[in-house]
Amino acid sequence: VDGFAQANILLLIMKELEKHKPEEFKNDPIDELVHTFIPHVEVVTTPDLEEVIAQVLAGQTALVVEQGSKVVLIDSREYPIRSPQEPDIERVVRGPRDGFVETIVFNLALIRRRVRDRSLVMEYVQVGKRSKTDVALVYIDSIADMENVKWLREKLEDISIDGVSMGEKTIEEFVFGRNYNPYPLVRYTERADTSSVHLMEGHILIVVDGSPSVMICPATFWHHLQHAEEYRQKPLVGAFLRFARFIAVTASLFLLPLWYTYATNEQLLSERWKFIGVKDHGELALIWQFLIAEIGIEILRMAAIHTPNALATALGIVSAIIIGDVAVQVGIFTHEVVLYVAVSAIGTFATPSYELSLANRIFRVFLLIMVAILQVPGLLIGITLWILLLVTTRTMNIPYLYPFIPFNPLDFKLVLLRSPVPYSNMRGHMLNPQDRTRQEDE
Template sequence: MTTLNDSIDKMLTGRIVIFIDGESTGLCIDLRHYPGRTPQEPDVEKVVRGSKDGFTENIIENSGLIRRRIRDPRFRCEILQIGVRSKTDVCICFLKDVANPGLIKTIRKELKAIDVDGIPMADNAVEEFILRQGWNPFPLVRYTGRPDVAAVHLLEGHIVLISDTSPSVMILPTTLFHHVQHAEEYRQVTASGALLRWFRFMAILASIFLVPLWLLIVTDHLLPDFLNFIGPNDKDYHIPLILQILIAEVGIETLRLAAIHTPTALSTHSVSLQLF
């Protein structure tokens, strides 16, 4: 370290700085140990077979979990600091001889151009700054909490961004097909893995076209006689059928949000005990 401001930044991250009389530079020793949890399997990416570890909120542990799977000297981890006040560490991970150098340069440039007080929302804030997605509803990056998934994408030439305090990493660039992949497929034989992926594709297509197709068949009386029990039997309903479907969609989305944000039975029991 050659400047006092650099030394202050290092000390604020928990490192030890040693100054020697008569020397113009100092020594920085990294003995940081932040309080946190141990690596455990992510709740949304569980597998029957495979590793049970996952990313944590510690950027050093997360990069180490990937390094454990890719022991290649060409695997690079570049750490940048983002935020004038927060100085959040963001790590760019890539394989030097596999990833696109132009893309790496562009991402590095976009990260250095971020000028904000801080990014407390970590990777989500970084995504908004570097991609400028706007009103596009489709995801442009993929998030994962599994080190093995991140390692597979690195070997394919993708770039992984690790943000400190975030238990997930960002994979880019991605396409629609990357979002329908699952770690369980890689633990199966080729035929079984391909079959699982095709089932997932069919489920996606069914979720998109099944309701409109059902509405078209019911309203245009295209059902055969032996399937007349499908759909509304009373044609004198006061609420339009399309409005009923929209209400049902809102109800399902509300139930999904409630299932995500409702505390577990143990935490609910603890809250009730605290109230008494």
């Protein structure tokens, strides 16, 4: 296939074959070609014509010999690639800058570079009748729960679709279902070090060709709150960063609904806390101010994604002027609404998992609407429904809120604190690892 084959390799093979005459092949010409006359490493033979067609469409070169019983497949592919670079949404102050790319071979090489264990297994599955997308199931077979591996393998093999157009997201929807639950059941990462750490804990990776994002399975609510930066700093600093992130995520969910509840029910505030109430309700009802602000921030986020980097600064300045100043002056927003919406937005952007931040944003709007309709009971009902959703959600038969619900003190300590690595001797119970010992006690 033009664009895939490396011309220099094919020219070298052709020059070598031109040196020989047909009478030199004494026995099976195919075997002699492969073992003697083709100067290349990645060469296989197959009698299956369908496999030949599939491999040629995937970029390999087929060598057909007259009167031969097999076809020689030469892997001389060279994919169009970009060089590994640091992911935009998982930046760290210290740490490696090599992120995943769109080529599955290079992504698996980045993982293998960090996990040089003979137990590291990479199983390939082709998904899509027409696209024939390569999907790799990656795990350490001496650590990972093989029941989970079997379940994922069967789910991947059962996918029946023409093509995997949206890559890893299509795979996720087929494998995990629950498509109307906004909370993510897998964690996405573009960092090779993050993927490798999760492999060592007993997680399973799904790597899809054509995507720089790797799926980490399974992933609970707490996995989406972890960030590589916590493990690049001292344990105390890492614990502080994690605690600050928990506060930010909590604020992104509950700050606006709580303030709205107190603003519309000022009798709930003592005299000492009256200052957090509304000084001026503005021209619009508070609920409409919140909804307009939420939609406006989402539009600005989408605009920032589609804006070239050179214009992103100008977009931020214009947004600050329009939302922060002009909108207040004309009476669309009050100062308090701008403040609390901004703090909630910062908490949303501080959430390590982009998918979790979107789910939390949806439930924040849901809580605001519940408060607008039912006041204080609406807030309590909304929070109760949110907790029930998380409690009843399971990812690969693991409770989504584990180890908080059901409570496991040892595993919960791992979630809450960033323990020093020399004292982290055992793996957690959640993934049911075959080998729970991370390091031997001295």
